[in-house]
Amino acid sequence: MSSIDEHSPPSPRRRLSRQDRQRQLLEVAWRLVREEGSDALTLARLADQAGVTKPIVYDHFITRSGLLAALYQDFDARQTALMDVALEASDATLQSRAAVIASSYIECVFLQGREIPGVIAALTGSPELERIKREYEGIFLDKCRAVLESFAGRKGITQAGLRAMLGAAEALSNAAASGEISADEAKDELLASIVAMVNRTVDTSSS
CATH class of the missing domain: 1.10.357 (Tetracycline Repressor; domain 2)
Structure with missing residues (x-):
């Protein structure tokens, strides 16, 4: 017999606070610079590597200079x-x-x-x-x-x-x-x- 747990929807991912999201993005940005150099660091690349949408990254840093x-x-x-x-x-x-x-x-x-x-x-x-x-x-x-x-x-x-x-x-x-x-x-x-x-x-x- 199937249990209720097998058919229950997955728990939604917890939304990060703005501070926690910025910390995550900075950590991913540091990793990108370490692995590929600062020239490879763009807001679009950061969004892709962090697994978030571009508007989220642009909301935090606005421009590459801001990042x-x-x-x-x-x-x-x-x-x-x-x-x-x-x-x-x-x-x-x-x-x-x-x-x-x-x-x-x-x-x-x-x-x-x-x-x-x-x-x-x-x-x-x-x-x-x-x-x-x-x-x-x-x-x-x-x-x-x-x-x-x-x-x-x-x-x-x-x-x-x-x-x-x-x-x-x-x-x-x-x-x-x-x-x-x-x-x-x-x-x-x-x-x-x-x-x-x-x-x-x-x-x-x-x-």
């Missing part, structure tokens, strides 16, 4: 969270705080793999995306300045020094993500660069 910006914001949020937790547990010394900055930056890029360099490269493709990248870079540099300021000389941490630090961080993290160097080598070199940058401000102010 790329959302990916960068997602990366930045995770990097900030990682850094905040590590700072809370660190000692109030230059070596310890500089190690947190170096480790947090390298670890986040390394964990993201080769996707983030592709997204960052795509962000420089238009003035709008470049502005977004610069905005988030500014927030990161301001945080680093606040963390390191108490260890600097009278003139404080310079913008030029922070930009040099960021350039080193990007180059070293990309090299680690590509396998050219190890993550530990990247962290050690960036740590040394940060400490040297801060110590230069002390030497200058005392001369």
Whole structure:
């Protein structure tokens, strides 16, 4: 005898909340960039890979630029969270705080793999995306300045020094993500660069 369960209709799939749907779409987008590169990332391709209709994807991101910006914001949020937790547990010394900055930056890029360099490269493709990248870079540099300021000389941490630090961080993290160097080598070199940058401000102010 057939049971009622055999003839009952399947349960409808639970609709994701807007936040959960966006999280799903971002995860699929990161996978696409990792497997096929940032050039392959389009809203239509994302809809196909995520198993949703195009209007859903367009509702969340509007344009490809909006999607790329959302990916960068997602990366930045995770990097900030990682850094905040590590700072809370660190000692109030230059070596310890500089190690947190170096480790947090390298670890986040390394964990993201080769996707983030592709997204960052795509962000420089238009003035709008470049502005977004610069905005988030500014927030990161301001945080680093606040963390390191108490260890600097009278003139404080310079913008030029922070930009040099960021350039080193990007180059070293990309090299680690590509396998050219190890993550530990990247962290050690960036740590040394940060400490040297801060110590230069002390030497200058005392001369």
